[in-house]
Amino acid sequence: MSDKIPTRDVTDTSVQHHDAVETVSQSMYESRRHIYVREIKGLFQRLRRASNWALMLGFLLLPWIPWGDRPAVWFDLPGREFHIFAATFYPQEFILLSWLLIICAFGLFFITVFAGRVWCGYTCPQSVWTFLYIWVEHRIEGPRHRRIKLDKGGWDADKLWRKSAKHALWLIIALATGVTFVGYFTPIRELVPQLAVLEAGGWSYFWVGFFVVFTYLNAGWLREQVCLYMCPYARFQAVMFDRDTLIVSYDYHRGEPRGARKRSVDPAAAGIGDCIDCDLCVQVCPTGIDIRDGLQYQCISCAACIDACDSVMDKMGYPRGLVRYTTEHALEGNKTHVLRPRLIGYLVALLAMIGLFVWTIADRTPLDLDVERDRARLFQTLSDGRIANSYSLNVRNLDNKDHTYRLEVEGIDGLQGDTDAISVPAGESRSRVMTLSVDPARLTERSYDIVVRARAEDDPTLVIERDSRFIGVPK
Incomplete structure (x- = not known):
């Protein structure tokens, strides 16, 4: 099947042949053009690099940071424990993780409405690793013009060692990335020696290899292709933009008409704009776009073009800001509205969710208790005539130290049971059956609400309670 879409050029190119229609073909897919990114210095690049x-x-x-006898951050999947410094979370608390992801999503929405794709340019992992790989490329193969010449030239000893050294360093960075990522799930101080002597588990080698390959491919070879075609954020970001969103833009009215000139030429007298058409803004762009063509979804707001253009403006003696962070309203000479309903809405929602999340974490009780009444029979009559119900208890110690818990029950006068203390090691759970009984003379209803409570003996404030039912036959 052909990958060409048949199209017809209907442009009236001449009076004599205005009825002629020429059939042409246009490729469905654009061939990738290798981007040789030029290194530039400036304020925004210093911020980005930092x-x-x-x-x-x-x-x-x-x-690598220790926290007691474990890593400070360790996602222990076999033990079903997730350690983040002093806090330990368990699978039943995954709602907190979902909540945190929602907070991150709203934070991204707020940042996008306010300042476009600054997340992509300054903190996105794809951008961070890509810029690191480009930095290595600059150090080994030299500046942009030398890299172009190197790639166009034939293979010799110089090219061989430079290419070999570059790819070797890329693979070392990818290996460090893969080992570190697995180190969040397997203590890295044990993992590294095991990997070195081939004693690590098969899954460890698989995941290290997986991240080595994909880090090397994404940051070394695909680069901007990930941002342009694989990242969904590049596609839906336009929905969150408005004419007051802070974006990297070229001041068309000031820069046009563009053209080369000597520094001594007064652009106003010559009837030209401030843009000298040096293409430096294009050469430093990691996605290869021309910012002078207007707002484009490929722009990741890294501000490399701003620093490049400002350096040219300084050399020409022109004011900075031909390319700058601005808004569409500002470019049109209108007032920019920083505080607007959508931005305020995202901010209020974000602050509310962060506040509730922090409060939930601070108020979190590192203890869980499940109480389930035996449903096989409603009640039983003991030998002494008392009415009894049986309950299955499961006590989970969510703390990072051992505790012994005292069980308490209330809800009916004279309610008795085997409420002996239960010891639970840190991060583990213990189950037991508890039988509660009461003198039938005290029962006036068919069922009663009761409360089962577990309280740590060494810390009375560490307590949790659960509601249940007691079923009996009234007198």
């Missing part, structure tokens, strides 16, 4: 290095170092170092 955030990139902070995120990268945080990712690589966090699994």
Whole structure:
């Protein structure tokens, strides 16, 4: 099947042949054009590099930080425990994870409405690793013009060692990424020696290899293709933009008509704009777009074009800001509305969810209790005539230290039972059957609401209670 869409050029190119229709073909897929990103310095690139290095170092170092006898951050899947510094979470608390993901989503919506795709340009993992790979490329193969010349030239000793060294470093970074990622699930201080002597589990090798391959491919080869074609954020971000969203834009009215000139030429007298058409903004763009063509979904707001253009404006003696963070309203000479209903709505929702999440975490009781009444029979009559109900208890110690819990029941006068204390190690659970009984003379209803309570003996404030029912026959 052909990958060409048949189209017809209906443009009236001449009076003599205005009835002629020429059949042409247009490719369904655009061939990838390799982007040779030029390195640039400036304020925004310093900010981006600082955030990139902070995120990268945080990712690589966090699994190595000890916290008692375990890593500070450790997602223990076999033990079904998720340790984040002093807090330990369990599968039954996954609602907190869902809540956290919703908070992150609303945070992304708020940032997008306010400042476009700054997340992509400064903190997205794909951008962080891609910029790191490009940085390695600059260090080994040289600046942009040398890399272009190197790729166009034939293979010799210089090209061989530069390409080999670059890909070797890329693979080392990918290996460090894969090992670190697995280190969040397997204590990394044990994992690294086991990997080195081939004593790690098969799944550890699989996942390390998986992340090595995909880090190497995504950051080294695919790069901007991930942002343009694989990332869904690039597609739905336009729904959240408005004319007051802060975006990287070219000031068309100031820059046009563009053209080369000497520094001594006064652009106003020459009837030209401030843009000297140097294409430096295109050369530094990691996605290869021309910001002068207007707002494009490919722009990740990394501001490399701003720093590049500002450096040119400085050399020409022109004011900075031909390319800058601005809004569509500002470019049209209108007032920008920072506080607008949608932005305020996202902010209020975000702050409310963060506040409730923090309160839930602070008020979280590291103890869980399940109480289930025996449904096989409503009640039983003991040898002494008392009416008894049986209950299955499951006590889960969600704390990081052992506790002994005292069981308490209330709800009916004279209610008695085997409420002996139960000891539960840290992070584990214990089950038992509890039988409660009462003198039938005290029963005036067919069922009663009761409360079963577990209280830590060493910490009376560590307590949890559950409601249940007691079934009996009234006198």
